[in-house]
Amino acid sequence: MAEPRTEFAISVEVNGTTVERTVESRSLLIDFLRSDLALTGTKVSCELQVCGVCTVLVDGRPVSSCTYLTVDADGRSVTTVESLSSGGKLHPLQEAFVDCHALQCGFCTPGFLMMAKGLLDANPGAEREEIVEHLEGNICRCTGYRPIVEAVESVARQQRAEAK
Amino acid sequence: MLPPFRLARPKTLDEALDAIGEDQVPYCGGTELLLAMGAGLHRPDVLVDVKRLPELAGIRLDGNDLVIGATERHDRVAEHPLVREHVPMLAAVERAVGNARVRNQGSIGGNLCFAEPKSDVGTALIAFQAVATLVSPGGRRALSVEEFIAGPYYSAKEPDELLVDVRIPLGGPEVRAEYVKYQIMERPTLGVAIAHEPETGACRVVVGAVGEVPAVWTFAAPDEIDADTIASEVDPTPDLTGSERYKRHVTGVYVRRAVDALMSRGS
Numbered sequence: 208m209a210e211p212r213t214e215f216a217i218s219v220e221v222n223g224t225t226v227e228r229t230v231e232s233r234s235l236l237i238d239f240l241r242s243d244l245a246l247t248g249t250k251v252s253c254e255l256q257v258c259g260v261c262t263v264l265v266d267g268r269p270v271s272s273c274t275y276l277t278v279d280a281d282g283r284s285v286t287t288v289e290s291l292s293s294g295g296k297l298h299p300l301q302e303a304f305v306d307c308h309a310l311q312c313g314f315c316t317p318g319f320l321m322m323a324k325g326l327l328d329a330n331p332g333a334e335r336e337e338i339v340e341h342l343e344g345n346i347c348r349c350t351g352y353r354p355i356v357e358a359v360e361s362v363a364r365q366q367r368a369e370a371k
Numbered sequence: 372m373l374p375p376f377r378l379a380r381p382k383t384l385d386e387a388l389d390a391i392g393e394d395q396v397p398y399c400g401g402t403e404l405l406l407a408m409g410a411g412l413h414r415p416d417v418l419v420d421v422k423r424l425p426e427l428a429g430i431r432l433d434g435n436d437l438v439i440g441a442t443e444r445h446d447r448v449a450e451h452p453l454v455r456e457h458v459p460m461l462a463a464v465e466r467a468v469g470n471a472r473v474r475n476q477g478s479i480g481g482n483l484c485f486a487e488p489k490s491d492v493g494t495a496l497i498a499f500q501a502v503a504t505l506v507s508p509g510g511r512r513a514l515s516v517e518e519f520i521a522g523p524y525y526s527a528k529e530p531d532e533l534l535v536d537v538r539i540p541l542g543g544p545e546v547r548a549e550y551v552k553y554q555i556m557e558r559p560t561l562g563v564a565i566a567h568e569p570e571t572g573a574c575r576v577v578v579g580a581v582g583e584v585p586a587v588w589t590f591a592a593p594d595e596i597d598a599d600t601i602a603s604e605v606d607p608t609p610d611l612t613g614s615e616r617y618k619r620h621v622t623g624v625y626v627r628r629a630v631d632a633l634m635s636r637g638s
Contacts, residue, residue, distance in 0.1 A: 211377035211390070211417045232378035232418070235405075253408055256473055259556050268446075271472045274405050278378060279422075322471065344470020344557075 215241050217281040223248070224289040236272035236280055240287060248288040248317050259345030262325075263287050263319040269325040283322030288317035291324070298323060298360050307358040318344055323359045332367035335360050373408050375416045384426050384533075388508050390419045392481055395531045396422050399442050402469070403485040404479035422638045426506075427480065427535055430454060436538040441480025445469070445492075448479055455579035457541055460548035460564070463496040470555065483519060484524045486584070488608065489558035493520050494579030495550055496537060497587060504535040511535070523583040544569050547631045550624050552580070560612040561621055565627040576626060581618050584604040593633055598626035 208317070218227045223242060230239060238248045240263070248273060252260040256271040263272045264286040265279075291298035300323050310316045319342065326333055326341045333341070338359045347355060379395070381387040391397055398404055398418035407413040421427055421442055428440040430451045437457050439448060440515035448454055468482070468491060470476055482492045483503065496516045503519040505512050505528060514527055516537065521527045528534055552562040559580040568574045572592045579585035582605055589597045602623035609615045613625060 209394075211376060211419075213377050227508060231375070231515050233373040233375055235373065238372065254409060256402060256476075258468070258470065258479070259470070268475045269472050274401055274409075275377075275476065276401065276405070279420075280399075325471075341471050343473060343593040 212363045215281065217278060218346055219277075220283075220284040222285070222287060224338060230277045234277040236263065236270075236275040236285070238261075238276050239277040239280075240272060240285070246287050246289050250314055250317055251316070253346075255346070257346070259317070259318040259322060260315055262321040262345070263289075264325050267325065267328060269322050286324075287319070287321055293319060297348070298324075298335070299365070300359070303358040303361045304355070307354045307361065309350060309354040311356040315345065315347045315349075319347065319355055320364045325360075327363060327366065329358070331363065332370060333359075333363045338363065373405065374411070374414050376408075378420060379417055380420045380423060381480070382423050384424055386508065387419055387421055388506070388531070390417065391533065394502060395419055396530075397484070399481045400444065400477040401567055401623060402473050403481060403487065406493040408524045417536060421533065427533070432541075433538070435540060435542040435553050437541055439479055439537045439539070441536055442478045443480075443485075444476065444478055445474035445482075446471075449474065450613075457545070458499060458539055458548070460550050461495050461499070461539070464491045464550050464564075467552075468492065470505065479537060482536055483516065483537070484526050484528055486520045486522065486524055487558070488523045488583050489560075489580045491550070491552060491559055491562045491579065494562045494564045494585045495548075495578045495581075496539070497585050498548060498550075498566040498575050499539045499546065499578045500575070501537050501539045501568075503537055505529075506535050507532040513538075517585070517587060546636060547633060549629050549636070551623055551629045551632060553614060553625055561625055562619065563622075563625045565593075565596070565629045565633050567633060576601060576629070578605055578622055581622055582608055593630060596626065596630050598623045598630070601626050 216229045235250050250260045252258045254273045256274050261273040262269050379390045395417035396415045427442040445468045446463045455462045458544050501515050503518045547567040550564045552559045561581045562579045564577040574590045575587045602619050607615045607618035
């Protein structure tokens, strides 16, 4: 069998680009993204999977990158907040956050955006109750959550209308 | 940053059993282990990633048992058609474990092996009289989940053993079950599970999270469940979520609510 090792050669698709690197077994995805790839949009705070600030998508599912070994992303696709806007054009979720005043200091915003993207990619017309339940594990100390839920709900509502 | 460690990624059960040991610990979702390592509470030499072992994966029926592989993530258990059909209470419990990220990363087996007192999954499984399957180089053994959760942060799994799966006996007519919990922080303050066997009338009441390990009471019928007795007999751990007296009171309230939920649901 493969002997226990401290270094692994991995191939990860990050925001659509294949990245090949050798990483330590103890490398956490948050450090890999921020330090190795200079993708500093993803923030880190509690390091306990409680606050949700470090949320990224792995194969489309939200995970806490502070508690995710980089080697476990080998062969998978990782999506970060940097992927949302393109050519200066904001993603509909980002537009909605601006329109609904869903951020103040902005530190929690990348996590909320990626949680919301994970939900709406799987269920584009998610109802309010489902949105609230899904975002329960993310902490915001500025907004009181209501504008955040409203922002996500407005995108879901629009997508529901478009699907008709 | 985590302390340095070596990582093994076995592909077969035999390789995994060769790799584990006192200082070579199984690793799956990391939702408990990586936190403990980050906090400096645990510093194993080797993490043995068990996510590639087919024997530890999958959800299926085996005779009268619903078998859930140890590495199945909470979100998979919550959504799986067999779980939703046969033990909808467990599906509901799994749908509300931690948060969406914890459910995407953490496994049912890891949850049981860490025996975190403030957990819902063990409490629910004990109500169903679920059994844990353990494997070591010497063979297999089965242990009730009640015995498996031996103490706070302490399972009955030996260092040379792996948890393979959890088996929920189905057999007979469907067990009616309810779970209610009280939670103000990221982990439950209290969880109450009730399973009622319609044929015999017997009820199992399990109270978890409030003390060091889930505690079990049995009654001959739902209307014999005595919330005051249970509240007086639990052994609450006082902490930031409440004093001993407070938790005793909340236990009585939630046992009554669980009974009401069971009765109002009908058969």
